[in-house]
Amino acid sequence: MSFTTEVKAEIAGNELHACCKKAELTALIQMCATMNFTSEGMQIHVQTENANTAKRIFKMLKEMYQVDTQLSVLKKMKLKKNNVYMIRVKNKAMEILRDLEILTDDGLQEHPSAKMVRKECCARAYLAGAFLAGGRVNSPNKSNYHLEISTTSLSLAKFIQKLMLRFDMPAKYIKRRNQEVVYLKASDKIGDFLRCIGASDALFAFEDSRIQRDFMNSLTRLDNCELANEMKSMAAGKKQLEDIEWIENYQGIDSLPEKLQHVVNARKQLPEASLVELCEFCEQEYGESISKSGMKHRLAKIKDMAEQYRSKV
Numbered sequence: 001m002s003f004t005t006e007v008k009a010e011i012a013g014n015e016l017h018a019c020c021k022k023a024e025l026t027a028l029i030q031m032c033a034t035m036n037f038t039s040e041g042m043q044i045h046v047q048t049e050n051a052n053t054a055k056r057i058f059k060m061l062k063e064m065y066q067v068d069t070q071l072s073v074l075k076k077m078k079l080k081k082n083n084v085y086m087i088r089v090k091n092k093a094m095e096i097l098r099d100l101e102i103l104t105d106d107g108l109q110e111h112p113s114a115k116m117v118r119k120e121c122c123a124r125a126y127l128a129g130a131f132l133a134g135g136r137v138n139s140p141n142k143s144n145y146h147l148e149i150s151t152t153s154l155s156l157a158k159f160i161q162k163l164m165l166r167f168d169m170p171a172k173y174i175k176r177r178n179q180e181v182v183y184l185k186a187s188d189k190i191g192d193f194l195r196c197i198g199a200s201d202a203l204f205a206f207e208d209s210r211i212q213r214d215f216m217n218s219l220t221r222l223d224n225c226e227l228a229n230e231m232k233s234m235a236a237g238k239k240q241l242e243d244i245e246w247i248e249n250y251q252g253i254d255s256l257p258e259k260l261q262h263v264v265n266a267r268k269q270l271p272e273a274s275l276v277e278l279c280e281f282c283e284q285e286y287g288e289s290i291s292k293s294g295m296k297h298r299l300a301k302i303k304d305m306a307e308q309y310r311s312k313v
Contacts, residue, residue: 003139005050007194007202011128012052019124025060026100026112027129028053031151035093035108044089046094053132054085065099067092072236094199098243111159123163128197130160137190140209147190148183150176157182167196233274240299250309256302262286263298275299 016024032053033046041222048054054071061067076078089096095105099115114194117123130149136206151157157173157180164171164182169189173183184190187210193201247253253264267273273281273294282288282295290298 003160003202004136006205007050007137007199008014008050009052009202010133010199011132011197012056014123014128014215015221017121019119020121021060023066023112023116023122023125024129025064026102026116027126028057028060029096029102030110030153030156031098031130031133032057032111034313035097040090042093044093046087046089048085048133050132051083055085056132058288061087061089062098065092065096081242093183110153110155118164123166124196124198126165127160127163127193131197137194140176140206140213145185145190145210146183147193148181150179152178152180154180158182160209164193167192169193169196177248196203220241234272236269237267237273240302241271243303244268246306246309247302259288260298260302262288263295267299 010068029044029278032048033044036043036045036163046054048057058071061069068090070090072086072088074084074086077084094103101116102109106302112126117126120297130151131230134149134150136150138145149160151160154175161171161173164184169184169192171184171189173182174181174183184193191203191207192199194206241297244267245277246266247256253261256264262282262285263278266278266285270277270281275295279290279292282290
Protein backbone atom coordinates (compact mmCIF):
# COMPACT_ATOMS: atom_id res chain seq x y z
CA MET A 1 0.00 0.00 0.00
CA SER A 2 1.41 3.39 -0.99
CA PHE A 3 1.72 6.26 1.46
CA THR A 4 -0.89 8.21 -0.56
CA THR A 5 -3.35 5.32 -0.17
CA GLU A 6 -2.72 5.23 3.58
CA VAL A 7 -3.37 8.97 3.88
CA LYS A 8 -6.60 8.73 1.87
CA ALA A 9 -7.78 5.74 3.91
CA GLU A 10 -7.29 7.73 7.12
CA ILE A 11 -9.08 10.82 5.77
CA ALA A 12 -11.97 8.72 4.48
CA GLY A 13 -12.47 7.31 7.96
CA ASN A 14 -12.77 10.69 9.73
CA GLU A 15 -16.10 11.75 11.22
CA LEU A 16 -17.28 15.21 10.19
CA HIS A 17 -19.91 17.77 11.19
CA ALA A 18 -22.78 18.27 8.76
CA CYS A 19 -21.32 21.53 7.40
CA CYS A 20 -17.93 19.91 6.84
CA LYS A 21 -19.51 16.95 5.06
CA LYS A 22 -21.00 19.35 2.53
CA ALA A 23 -17.64 21.07 2.02
CA GLU A 24 -15.79 17.77 1.52
CA LEU A 25 -18.45 16.37 -0.81
CA THR A 26 -18.38 19.61 -2.81
CA ALA A 27 -14.67 19.11 -3.49
CA LEU A 28 -15.19 15.47 -4.42
CA ILE A 29 -18.05 16.23 -6.82
CA GLN A 30 -16.29 19.22 -8.41
CA MET A 31 -13.12 17.23 -9.04
CA CYS A 32 -14.42 13.72 -9.79
CA ALA A 33 -17.92 14.12 -11.26
CA THR A 34 -19.53 14.88 -14.59
CA MET A 35 -23.13 15.68 -15.47
CA ASN A 36 -24.86 13.42 -17.96
CA PHE A 37 -28.28 13.79 -19.58
CA THR A 38 -30.16 10.60 -20.38
CA SER A 39 -33.71 9.65 -21.21
CA GLU A 40 -34.25 9.32 -17.45
CA GLY A 41 -33.10 12.90 -16.86
CA MET A 42 -29.89 14.46 -15.53
CA GLN A 43 -27.47 12.16 -13.73
CA ILE A 44 -24.19 12.64 -11.84
CA HIS A 45 -21.36 10.26 -12.70
CA VAL A 46 -18.49 10.16 -10.21
CA GLN A 47 -15.28 8.39 -11.19
CA THR A 48 -12.19 7.62 -9.10
CA GLU A 49 -9.37 5.06 -8.97
CA ASN A 50 -9.17 5.05 -5.18
CA ALA A 51 -11.45 2.59 -3.37
CA ASN A 52 -11.57 4.62 -0.14
CA THR A 53 -12.55 7.76 -2.05
CA ALA A 54 -15.31 5.85 -3.83
CA LYS A 55 -16.64 4.48 -0.53
CA ARG A 56 -16.56 7.95 1.01
CA ILE A 57 -18.56 9.49 -1.84
CA PHE A 58 -21.04 6.59 -1.92
CA LYS A 59 -21.62 6.81 1.85
CA MET A 60 -22.01 10.61 1.89
CA LEU A 61 -24.53 10.63 -0.95
CA LYS A 62 -26.60 7.95 0.76
CA GLU A 63 -26.53 9.61 4.20
CA MET A 64 -27.04 13.20 3.08
CA TYR A 65 -29.49 12.83 0.19
CA GLN A 66 -30.91 9.29 0.38
CA VAL A 67 -30.36 8.83 -3.35
CA ASP A 68 -30.38 5.77 -5.55
CA THR A 69 -26.82 5.08 -6.62
CA GLN A 70 -25.23 2.49 -8.84
CA LEU A 71 -21.62 1.45 -8.21
CA SER A 72 -19.57 -0.13 -11.01
CA VAL A 73 -15.99 -1.37 -10.93
CA LEU A 74 -14.03 -1.34 -14.17
CA LYS A 75 -10.43 -2.31 -14.83
CA LYS A 76 -8.06 -0.26 -16.93
CA MET A 77 -6.48 -2.13 -19.82
CA LYS A 78 -3.38 0.06 -20.00
CA LEU A 79 -0.40 0.76 -17.77
CA LYS A 80 -0.99 -0.43 -14.18
CA LYS A 81 -4.48 -1.79 -14.96
CA ASN A 82 -5.97 -0.18 -11.85
CA ASN A 83 -9.60 -0.48 -10.89
CA VAL A 84 -11.84 2.44 -11.79
CA TYR A 85 -14.86 3.01 -9.55
CA MET A 86 -17.91 4.62 -11.15
CA ILE A 87 -20.82 5.91 -9.04
CA ARG A 88 -23.99 6.88 -10.91
CA VAL A 89 -26.54 9.08 -9.15
CA LYS A 90 -29.80 8.59 -11.02
CA ASN A 91 -32.12 10.85 -9.05
CA LYS A 92 -31.93 14.15 -7.17
CA ALA A 93 -28.93 15.24 -9.24
CA MET A 94 -30.21 18.79 -9.57
CA GLU A 95 -31.06 18.95 -5.86
CA ILE A 96 -27.55 17.80 -4.87
CA LEU A 97 -25.77 20.24 -7.16
CA ARG A 98 -27.90 23.14 -5.94
CA ASP A 99 -27.47 22.22 -2.27
CA LEU A 100 -23.70 22.08 -2.72
CA GLU A 101 -23.85 25.39 -4.63
CA ILE A 102 -22.10 23.79 -7.58
CA LEU A 103 -25.06 24.73 -9.76
CA THR A 104 -26.49 28.23 -9.23
CA ASP A 105 -28.56 30.68 -11.21
CA ASP A 106 -25.28 31.76 -12.81
CA GLY A 107 -24.57 28.22 -14.02
CA LEU A 108 -21.98 25.62 -12.98
CA GLN A 109 -19.35 26.85 -10.53
CA GLU A 110 -15.77 25.60 -10.83
CA HIS A 111 -14.89 26.30 -7.21
CA PRO A 112 -16.90 26.43 -3.97
CA SER A 113 -18.71 29.48 -2.76
CA ALA A 114 -17.10 31.69 -0.12
CA LYS A 115 -19.91 30.69 2.22
CA MET A 116 -19.08 26.98 1.84
CA VAL A 117 -15.50 27.40 3.15
CA ARG A 118 -15.98 30.42 5.43
CA LYS A 119 -15.54 28.36 8.61
CA GLU A 120 -12.05 27.02 9.24
CA CYS A 121 -13.30 23.46 9.78
CA CYS A 122 -15.10 23.55 6.43
CA ALA A 123 -12.04 24.92 4.65
CA ARG A 124 -10.02 22.02 6.06
CA ALA A 125 -12.72 19.58 4.98
CA TYR A 126 -12.69 20.99 1.45
CA LEU A 127 -8.91 20.50 1.24
CA ALA A 128 -9.36 16.95 2.55
CA GLY A 129 -11.92 16.29 -0.19
CA ALA A 130 -9.62 17.80 -2.81
CA PHE A 131 -6.80 15.51 -1.70
CA LEU A 132 -9.11 12.48 -1.74
CA ALA A 133 -10.12 13.40 -5.28
CA GLY A 134 -6.80 14.35 -6.85
CA GLY A 135 -4.05 14.25 -4.25
CA ARG A 136 -0.73 12.44 -4.09
CA VAL A 137 2.11 12.55 -1.59
CA ASN A 138 5.52 10.88 -1.77
CA SER A 139 6.47 8.37 0.87
CA PRO A 140 8.63 10.03 3.55
CA ASN A 141 11.16 7.25 2.91
CA LYS A 142 11.87 8.63 -0.56
CA SER A 143 14.68 11.05 -1.26
CA ASN A 144 12.47 14.03 -2.11
CA TYR A 145 9.39 15.50 -0.45
CA HIS A 146 6.41 16.21 -2.70
CA LEU A 147 2.67 16.64 -2.20
CA GLU A 148 0.29 17.69 -4.96
CA ILE A 149 -3.37 18.07 -5.86
CA SER A 150 -4.27 17.78 -9.55
CA THR A 151 -7.39 19.03 -11.29
CA THR A 152 -8.44 19.84 -14.84
CA SER A 153 -9.72 23.29 -13.85
CA LEU A 154 -7.29 26.23 -13.65
CA SER A 155 -9.82 28.26 -11.66
CA LEU A 156 -10.19 25.46 -9.10
CA ALA A 157 -6.41 24.94 -8.87
CA LYS A 158 -5.89 28.61 -8.09
CA PHE A 159 -8.68 28.47 -5.51
CA ILE A 160 -7.05 25.47 -3.78
CA GLN A 161 -3.71 27.30 -3.84
CA LYS A 162 -5.32 30.32 -2.20
CA LEU A 163 -7.10 28.14 0.36
CA MET A 164 -3.82 26.47 1.32
CA LEU A 165 -2.19 29.87 1.75
CA ARG A 166 -4.94 30.68 4.25
CA PHE A 167 -3.35 28.01 6.48
CA ASP A 168 0.18 29.34 5.91
CA MET A 169 1.01 26.74 3.27
CA PRO A 170 2.50 28.66 0.30
CA ALA A 171 1.82 26.12 -2.44
CA LYS A 172 3.08 26.58 -5.97
CA TYR A 173 1.25 25.94 -9.21
CA ILE A 174 2.32 24.25 -12.46
CA LYS A 175 0.59 23.01 -15.59
CA ARG A 176 1.40 19.37 -16.41
CA ARG A 177 0.01 18.15 -19.72
CA ASN A 178 -3.78 18.49 -19.32
CA GLN A 179 -3.61 18.82 -15.52
CA GLU A 180 -3.45 21.90 -13.30
CA VAL A 181 -1.24 20.95 -10.33
CA VAL A 182 -0.91 22.66 -6.95
CA TYR A 183 2.08 21.34 -5.00
CA LEU A 184 4.21 21.62 -1.87
CA LYS A 185 7.90 20.69 -1.64
CA ALA A 186 8.89 21.86 1.85
CA SER A 187 8.73 18.95 4.30
CA ASP A 188 7.41 21.07 7.17
CA LYS A 189 4.58 22.42 5.00
CA ILE A 190 3.65 18.92 3.86
CA GLY A 191 3.42 18.00 7.53
CA ASP A 192 1.20 21.05 8.10
CA PHE A 193 -1.07 19.94 5.25
CA LEU A 194 -1.45 16.41 6.66
CA ARG A 195 -2.32 17.95 10.01
CA CYS A 196 -4.76 20.35 8.36
CA ILE A 197 -6.77 17.61 6.62
CA GLY A 198 -6.94 15.37 9.69
CA ALA A 199 -4.38 12.71 8.71
CA SER A 200 -2.81 12.46 12.18
CA ASP A 201 -1.44 8.92 11.89
CA ALA A 202 0.10 9.70 8.51
CA LEU A 203 1.57 12.89 9.98
CA PHE A 204 3.27 10.97 12.79
CA ALA A 205 4.71 8.46 10.31
CA PHE A 206 5.85 11.29 8.04
CA GLU A 207 7.48 13.30 10.84
CA ASP A 208 9.16 10.25 12.36
CA SER A 209 10.72 9.32 9.03
CA ARG A 210 11.67 12.95 8.32
CA ILE A 211 13.37 13.35 11.72
CA GLN A 212 15.31 10.12 11.27
CA ARG A 213 16.44 11.13 7.79
CA ASP A 214 17.45 14.63 8.91
CA PHE A 215 19.39 13.09 11.80
CA MET A 216 21.22 10.67 9.49
CA ASN A 217 21.92 13.50 7.03
CA SER A 218 23.39 15.56 9.87
CA LEU A 219 25.62 12.66 10.88
CA THR A 220 26.74 12.22 7.28
CA ARG A 221 27.55 15.93 6.96
CA LEU A 222 29.47 15.78 10.24
CA ASP A 223 31.40 12.73 9.08
CA ASN A 224 32.20 14.42 5.78
CA CYS A 225 33.36 17.54 7.62
CA GLU A 226 35.58 15.52 9.94
CA LEU A 227 37.01 13.62 6.98
CA ALA A 228 37.70 16.87 5.14
CA ASN A 229 39.45 18.29 8.21
CA GLU A 230 41.48 15.12 8.58
CA MET A 231 42.57 15.23 4.93
CA LYS A 232 43.46 18.89 5.35
CA SER A 233 45.57 18.11 8.42
CA MET A 234 47.36 15.31 6.59
CA ALA A 235 48.19 17.57 3.62
CA ALA A 236 49.40 20.35 5.92
CA GLY A 237 51.49 17.90 7.94
CA LYS A 238 53.16 16.55 4.80
CA LYS A 239 54.06 20.05 3.65
CA GLN A 240 55.42 20.99 7.08
CA LEU A 241 57.61 17.88 7.17
CA GLU A 242 59.07 18.94 3.82
CA ASP A 243 59.86 22.37 5.32
CA ILE A 244 61.50 20.70 8.33
CA GLU A 245 63.60 18.51 6.02
CA TRP A 246 64.90 21.61 4.22
CA ILE A 247 65.93 23.20 7.51
CA GLU A 248 67.61 19.96 8.69
CA ASN A 249 69.59 19.67 5.47
CA TYR A 250 70.56 23.34 5.34
CA GLN A 251 71.55 24.19 8.92
CA GLY A 252 70.18 21.52 11.28
CA ILE A 253 67.35 21.62 13.79
CA ASP A 254 69.64 22.44 16.72
CA SER A 255 70.15 25.92 15.25
CA LEU A 256 66.48 26.74 15.81
CA PRO A 257 65.15 28.45 18.95
CA GLU A 258 64.03 25.98 21.61
CA LYS A 259 60.30 26.67 21.10
CA LEU A 260 60.59 25.97 17.37
CA GLN A 261 62.51 22.77 18.13
CA HIS A 262 59.60 21.63 20.27
CA VAL A 263 57.22 22.21 17.35
CA VAL A 264 59.53 20.39 14.93
CA ASN A 265 59.77 17.38 17.23
CA ALA A 266 56.01 17.39 17.75
CA ARG A 267 55.36 17.38 14.00
CA LYS A 268 57.90 14.63 13.36
CA GLN A 269 56.34 12.51 16.10
CA LEU A 270 52.79 13.22 14.86
CA PRO A 271 52.99 13.68 11.06
CA GLU A 272 49.20 13.70 10.53
CA ALA A 273 48.11 15.46 13.72
CA SER A 274 45.97 18.60 13.87
CA LEU A 275 47.08 21.86 15.45
CA VAL A 276 45.21 21.03 18.64
CA GLU A 277 46.93 17.66 18.89
CA LEU A 278 50.32 19.29 18.37
CA CYS A 279 49.55 21.73 21.19
CA GLU A 280 48.62 18.85 23.50
CA PHE A 281 51.84 17.02 22.61
CA CYS A 282 53.98 20.06 23.48
CA GLU A 283 52.20 20.46 26.79
CA GLN A 284 52.67 16.79 27.72
CA GLU A 285 56.28 16.46 26.52
CA TYR A 286 57.70 19.89 27.39
CA GLY A 287 55.22 21.30 29.90
CA GLU A 288 54.66 24.20 27.53
CA SER A 289 51.16 25.60 27.22
CA ILE A 290 50.57 26.88 23.71
CA SER A 291 47.41 28.02 21.96
CA LYS A 292 46.25 26.88 18.55
CA SER A 293 47.06 30.28 17.04
CA GLY A 294 50.49 30.16 18.71
CA MET A 295 51.18 26.77 17.13
CA LYS A 296 50.05 28.09 13.76
CA HIS A 297 52.39 31.09 14.13
CA ARG A 298 55.43 28.90 14.91
CA LEU A 299 54.72 26.60 11.95
CA ALA A 300 54.49 29.71 9.75
CA LYS A 301 57.97 30.75 10.96
CA ILE A 302 59.33 27.33 10.04
CA LYS A 303 57.73 27.63 6.61
CA ASP A 304 59.27 31.09 6.07
CA MET A 305 62.73 29.79 7.01
CA ALA A 306 62.37 26.84 4.61
CA GLU A 307 61.29 29.18 1.81
CA GLN A 308 64.36 31.31 2.39
CA TYR A 309 66.61 28.28 2.07
CA ARG A 310 64.83 27.14 -1.09
CA SER A 311 65.33 30.53 -2.68
CA LYS A 312 69.09 30.30 -2.13
CA VAL A 313 69.42 27.03 -4.01
